[in-house]
Structure formats: structure tokens, C-alpha cells
Amino acid sequence: MLEDQTAFPGEPEDRTAAAGRIPAQSPAVGSAAGPAWPDGYPRGYAVVDVETTGLARDDRIVSAAVYRLDARGEVEDHWYSTVNPQRDPGPTWIHGLTTEDLADAPLFTEIADDLATRLDGRVLVAHNAVFDWSMIAREYARAQRTPPVRQRLCTIALAKQLSLPLPNHKLESLAAHYGVSQQRAHHALDDARVLAEAFRPSLHLAVQQAVRLPLHACRPLSEWPEGPGAESGGFFSGRRGWGSRPYGQGWRRSRRRPACPYPNPGRYEPDGRLVQGMRVAISGDTSVDRELLEDRAIEAGLHISSHVSRLTSLLVTNDPDSLTSKVVKAQAYGTPVLDEAAFSHLLRDVAPAPAR
Template sequence: MVDVETTGLRSSDRIVSVAVEVLDRHGTVTDRWSTLVDPGRDPGPVHIHGLTAERLAGAPTFDRVAEDLAEYLAGRVFVAHNAPFDWQMLTSEYRRLGTAWPMERRLCTMALARHLELPVGDYRLATLAEHYRVRQLRAHDAVDDVRVLSEIFRYGLHEAAGAGLPLPLTAPGDEPGQRRAAVARGRNAERGTPAKAPCPWVNPGRLDLGVGLVQGMRVVFTGETDRPRERLELRAIEAGLYVTGAVSGKTSVLVTNDPRSGSGKNRRAAQAGTPVIDEATFVELVARVRPGTARVGVVPAPRGEGGPAVDAGGPVVVPERTEAGAAFDPARAAAVPTRAGAAPDPARAATVPATAPDAPRAGARAAVRQVLVLQGHDEHLDGGRVRQLVLESGARLRINLTSTVDTVVVLPGAAADPRIARAEAFGAVCLTEAEWSASVSGTPTAPATPGRPDTGHLPRGGTVELPGGAHPGRWTLNASWAWDRPDEEIDIVAFLLDEHERVRGDADFVFWNQPAAPLDLVVLDASGPAEQTVTLELDALPRDVRRVVIAAAVDGTSTFDAVGPIELDVAPFQGTAFRRSVLDAATVERVLLLGAFYRLGTGWKFRTEGQGYEFDLAGLAASFGVDIA
């Protein structure tokens, strides 16, 4: 858990204080560390963080604390509220020193709260603290903020587990372009699977079903699974198999429940002649993996009955039950001493509720119907048509299956989809299209969820005026898609355009290798493994920037028919969704215009686009005047 206070909001600003809490897999705070930092300049917004030049006098400069801080961070998952900001400020400090940034994975509690769709008016730390009844003693004090962060994070972990939500883990790297490098190493880090060490076993080659799995075999997973993907991968690793994120000539076996999906991994497996098995076969085989041949110079760890313990470099794990049948107790965990011989912190223990607050929880049924549409591989257009009918009915369309889904519409080609059984286990009703139509005939639109502003659906081509007139402030567009599609990477990009619909220069093209416009006025960041966010400082954009167009592009040879629907959430910064859109039924397109923020008179508006093109991202960038070398 990390929180920083700074001299400002730009990457060129400096840190004035930093606080860290280390949590183990049970959610227990095992260590704490904090320090003031002399920024070597004016401390900036003293009215916010309260750190005057006098208070910072004599504090160490960042170069004197960087090594100590790195010891707390190395090999762990970075968790913060509005994590991209804290991550950016810290990586900038380490970059100035020419020192390696010691972390690879990140989780944002603001993104987690958005996934949980908590019944709150915004996702600020103070609002979430009030929701969870965690007492905030000193807002914008790094030590107190990180304490509050730890408590709301543990509640969020429980709710995510109950709702069947994967954690929004990302592997963004510390330099522009490193997000793509992290993805190229496989998406396991983003989904939260254990960090991979070199496999201690020689790769014995491809799977022979007559022999079975052998330690050292390279295993790749793709598509929807009945069991959590992380659990399957962990079982493979514990058995001595090597889990990778891409199919190659060295892959021993591909595990998929749908070998006809046409995904990139399935296509590459067919080209390479890689054996393909389903999940049930894998579970049967992994229970009796044959011993492998140890690699020279690598000593395999002993295989205990329960498998190796996950160290600090492993995944974020939902806090376990502490006793048989007893639920995890946040108050009890909070009172555990942080160092040997250290006394519990009574102020901390007193502020943590022993039981969960009475506020609505993720996973509870909402007043508005939550509908997921399942389709077969040849039913893309039918799926888009039914999803449009769902939206017109006033229901909330979902693009992923969680326990918040109460209705699943199953098209004929999806009759064998494994998600049907999972949905029924959640208590959802599964209907045919005809049954769905009958169920909504004459049904009035349900009211908005209490405690949340009314979020209207914005159809393709729809526009909405942003509140605030000439000063709308900071806004975000969050784009998300199905967790298991596609195998190729999806890139969200932004173009700052003038009155001639052209960029003023290449710096106005924001993409994975240049994730921020000058002065951080438009910033791109990965919010999770299947979502990305663009943050815009609309008040500060130069007057000659008339529109900011945001688009999506599929990397590799895939097209948007493999992606399915893309959901857009447009919201004020740290706020709940102001408008939502679902763009659907794209087929052979490789780039898709999502939406645009644009000036109209003295104010700003947003328009949902949905126009797709068969050319690639380079073609789209060139059409807006970007010089593609």
C-alpha cells in the first residue's frame, strides 16, 4: 500500500512525503515505513498536504531514501488510490537518479471500486472511507491515507471475490512503451498469477496423451474456463510445469474449452501442430505429472504436499479465513504488531470496523436488471442486435459475467457455453431471446440505484454536454472489453486535433509508446488487463485544440469481431459514470473510433462514435496528420 504527497500533479513535480504499508496474503499489516522528503523547491499546495517549507527543512532528499523505499517495494504488488499518479511520481524520482524502479505490477483501488460499482457518488478516498466506515483522521497525510487505503482495499478484496471479479492488475513498466513489453512477456502478470522464475526442468517437448504431463512442459491457457484461470495456472506451476502467455514451436500443450474460437493462440497452435486439450483433461492430467529432468545449475524446490508458499512476488490473494469457518477479521488483522516486539496501534485498531458496514455490497442484486448476452462464433451480428434490445429495454448491459448479472440471454450458438453453469450458480436466470423479449414486454424501466446518480446510456452517434461550461475540469474515458478476448493486445489511443482535424505535431498523438501529451494534459493508462483509461485536463487544453478523438486498435492480425462489445464510461475524474455507451457488432475492422471530446461555443461536449476501418493504427494516425516514419 503506497501513498505520496507531491509539489504538484505533473511528472516533473517532486515528492514531499511517502508512506508504505506491507500486507501479507492474509491482509495483515506486517510492516510500515514513511518519511518526509525535501523536494529542493517550493512544496507546492500546502493548503492540501499541510507540508510547509519549514516542516520539510532538514528532511532527507529522495536520493537518500530511495534505497530504503525500494526494499519495501521490491517484488511486491503496488497498490494505491489513483495508482497511475503515485506510480508516475515514484518512477520519475527513480529515473532522475538513474536507478531501476523495483516494481512490475500495479493495482488501483479506484479502478477496483469502479468494478464493484459501489453505491457512492464518486470514488474519492474519503468517499470510500465513509462508505466502509473507516475513520479518516488526516486527509492528504500520506501516513493516514495509506492506513485508510489498507482498510478499504481489504474490504474490496472480499467484495471482488464474492462478485466473481478479477482484480484490475496491470504491468505498466516504468518507461514509455514498457506496458507493451510486459504484455509481450505474457498476460499472467496482469491477471495476478505468480511471478515466473526460470523453470528448473528441461522442456521434454510436446504432450503425448499416452504418457501424460511431464515436469518442464510449456503450457498455455486461452479462453473462458470453468475454474478461475489463476487457480489453474497456479496448479500447473506447483506441479513443475511452465506457464507461458504465447504459443510457439516449444509449447507442449494448449488448454482451451473452445478450440474453434479462432483466437490468436488457437490459430498459432494449429499452425505449429501444438496438442490441444480441454480444461477437464488438463485437471485430470495435472494431478499425476511425471518427474522431469532437472536443468544443469538449477536446483528444483522440494514439492510439499500443499505446494510452495507464494512469496511477496506472488499474486495479490484474497485474505484467507483465519480459522475453520471463521471469516477474516479486519480489526484483528489491524492490531497485529508490525515488527517483532512492537505494540499494536490502538488508533488504527479503533478505526477499523470488526464487521462489514451495512451499505450495499457488490454482488447484491441491483434495481436495474443486469443482463449478459452469450452468442456463438457465427452470431456476432445477432449478438449485437440483442444487446441493442437490452439497452433499449432500460436494463444494464454487461460484457463480463460476475455475480451482479441476474439475467443471461443465450443465443442458439452459445447453448454449450460454460458460463451458463457459472451464471446459474450465481443465481442468474438464463433465457432464450424469445423468453427475454417476453419478460420485458410492458415492463417499465427500473429506477436508478439509490445513492448513485442516474447514468444514461449514450447510443452510437449520441452527444451530451459536459457540466461546468467553459471549465469542466478533469474528465476520463474508460474503455473495457471481455476479459478473455482477444489474445492480441487492444490499444487505446488519443489524437489532439485542431480546427482542420489534424494534429498540430506528433506530440498530439497519445499511444502506448507516448502515453501523455505535453504537460500531461491527456494521459493514457492501463486500468486493468481488459481496460484502459484516458484522462483529459479539458480546462488546460490550448484553444487551438478543438477535439480530442479517442480510438481503439487491435494489434497483430486480429479484428474487432474477436473483441466483441466495448463499453465506454465517461466520467469526471474520480467520479462515477456520467454516461455509458456500448459499441458493438464491429467485424473486419482493425481500428474503431470510440468517442470525442470537443468544444462547442464556450463549453465542451462528448460524442460517441463507433465508426470502424479495416486499415491499421498507422493508417488512422496518418489520416490525422501524424508523421509515421
């Protein structure tokens, strides 16, 4: 069910208007009270929250909300919809949506256009943005569509850059810091409202401190593994055809990567071949699902590392200008960097390890 209002059932109508207003938490920017607005900052934002059937790669979205903000964080409009996941709704004790609530909700394919309209041309903003973006990217991939998102901003990363005095990086702590009240935690629309209200003063503080926003490139998925029943799309068909599965149980069990049997031959040489035993780290989004890409590298005889050190042979990233810890360390160590396309091409012909 689509909603274009912030008030929840049974709440006073005047709360709708109040929810769209963001209190001024910082001095005006671009006046005598603060610096001019940076030309390099984004022109608009889409503050997003999605609730899901779980946390695994084959889980589905059950509700989504978007607050559209202008360049300075002022609310333009907001949107909300429940989504029929075509399976059990998962942790109803968290998001509050039951099988009955979602039985007549639109499928993701039926809201994909509306959601795309609200994301188009804007930076996606979310709390733990990699999760919300990953769920959205997978839904669009299943629908054989490309989401119109090119960059995302995580408000956790922004809070760290601003050195906000938070006890932890939960949304409720960020909200409390700015005096924003939560009405219904884990309801997508209210979580998006709360985040929008907290993001505006953070954005203005970033301008005052001349902080570079932690923007990361978003890569739509072109290849990914599905869950049990992948042949049929990884879920039970039919608007009312629900499956059953314990919350949080993913299609692929947690695993340890096998030890690489080859010694590290050293750094990758530009325009050369990959050599078995090279230590490879991956940072940021990949168009091929990260675990699939890692599996292919391991099968080729490479060592996949979760961090960058002086021993790292190569960093693979599609976003070399980002400020992730891996990119920063690679720059400091002079570690060679390749994008995903070049790395995937080199995986086709990995040189055997030198004879001991």
C-alpha cells in the same frame, strides 16, 4: 525524516498498534463461509500514498508512505518518509508540509532504496493509482533508477467493479463505506493506512464475487520532458535551494491538438505501414512520456484520438489484457492493436496520405 510508526506527534502510543490492525469487514474466505482463495490473485500488495508539490508532470514528491499487505490484505508493516523536493513545497494548505519541515528531509535519491524494498514483488495499490505511480516513476527516472513495480491496482476501479454504493469515488467515501476513520486527511501515512483498511474488505469481496482484479501493467519511464530548466534537471539544485511557482502550473500549458489535415485512410493493416491520417488511440502506460509520443505521432501526420470507435485505425497499448474501456472497445470492434515498441518503429516511416 523516516518513520516506522503510525502514531503522529502528540498522539497516544497505543494508536500505533491500532493503526496496523484492519477490522474484519467480511466473512472469512477459504472456509465454510466463503470460496477458496484464488490462485491467480497477487501474493502481496504495497498500499501507497504520495503527497506532492502539485499535479503537473514536473512536480515532485514531498512525502511517501507504504503499507505492505500479504495476499489476503493483512498488514505486514508500514513505512513513511518526508522528501526534500529541492523546490517550493507547493500546496502546504493541503499536505501541511512547509519549506522548514522539508529543509532537512532526505532527497528522493536517499530514500529510493528503502521505497524500492517495500514495492519489490508487490502490486502497487493506490486511490487513483495512475497518479501515484506516475509521480513515483518520474522520481525514479530522474534518479536514473528503475522502480521494481510491474503492476498496479486502482481502488477506484475496484470499487466500480464491485458496484459499491458510494456517493462518489473520493477516499473519504470509500473509508466511510467500510467504517474506517480518517485521522489526518492528505497526510501520506494516514491516507495509506485508511486505504489499506478499506482495501482488505474490498479484496475479500472481490474473491466472493469472483471478480477479476483491475490490474494494469506499469512501465518505467525511459524518456520524458522536464520543466523549465530541464538542462539542470528541472528543479533548483541544492538541499536548501528552493524555487517558487504557483501551485498546479505545469511546464506545458493546456493545449488543443491541431486538426489532422489528412482524411482517415482506414484501419492499419498488420505488417503494413502507417499512413498519414490514420486515427490512433493510446491506452495505458508508455515508456516514452504519453505527450511526447502523441506529439511525434501528430508530427508524422497521424490523428491522435482520445477514445476508440469504429473509425479507429489502431490502438497502441503495452497491456492488451487489461480491462480499460479502450481495450474492451478495440476488442469489440476488431481494431488492430500494437505495442509501443512496434508503433514507435513504424513512426519512423509513415506513408504519405493518398492523393485526393
